[in-house]
């Protein structure tokens with residue numbers, strides 16, 4: 001059946017009133033196909049995440065969706081055959097405004113996804129219990145993204161997969177990140193860090209993941225802010241261009257080729273697996 005966005009127009013006679021009322025009561029950020037031609041009216045959509053999903057086998061897996069928002073990617077993992085999906089979010093700071101939408105979609109999809117809207121990924125770990133982690137649209141909202149990556153590595157079984165998505169500066173040569181406190185990145189005050197693509201890769205690799213696939217695209221966005229021109233030209237070289245990067249990564253156990261003494265939380269994975 002062709003996809004059709006729900007028009008939030010009470011005069012639309014083709015939608016059963018009950019479903020229409022229920023959907024229109026909530027705040028939708030993500031487009032979720034609820035079946036029967038009904039698609040929620042969210043605006044966030046990076047088509048590369050779906051492409052990354054095609055590279056991961058969800059069948060029979062235990063999946064963690066971090067920063068689930070309305071639950072789009074958690075429901076998608078379930079649709080693709082995941083055995084168990086846990087969707088976490090940290091909604092205290094936004095007054096739980098997305099939680100009603102998640103519950104509504106869950107009900108209409110008859111989903112079994114477990115929803116935990118009060119969990120900060122920087123404080124959450126479940127030792128080696130997940131096969132797949134979805135970490136899309138989140139790392140740049142965190143004050144401590146490296147702590148989150150350490151927790152996610154700890155929560156994944158060795159050999160498990162993680163899909164990471166977010167903005168990066170288009171710079172493969174230098175590893176740096178800009179910190180946003182007084183000056184919001186792209187006007188959004190909930191953003192803390194924007195790394196160069198090299199920095200993001202190194203954050204992930206140093207957390208005992210191997211990057212298997214890299215997908216990027218979409219319209220470039222430029223962030224100049226009030227950066228001094230000397231910083232721009234000496235450190236960044238030219239106008240920093242950002243784009244959305246998607247990485248598919250594998251949790252590994254291996255000797256660290258770049259760091260002499262393993263960082264304590266990673267002791268367990270810093271030697272090659274025997275046999």
Ligand SMILES: C[S@@+](CC[C@H](N)C(=O)[O-])C[C@H]1O[C@@H](n2cnc3c(N)ncnc32)[C@H](O)[C@@H]1O
Nearest residue numbers: 044067068069089090119120121136137138141
């Ligand atoms: C831009 S949305 C991304 C939604 C979804 N993952 C996607 O890719 O479409 C960011 C989400 O991350 C959540 N989030 C922000 N900080 C978080 C934290 N510390 N722990 C867990 N989730 C967090 C927000 O509440 C929001 O739902």
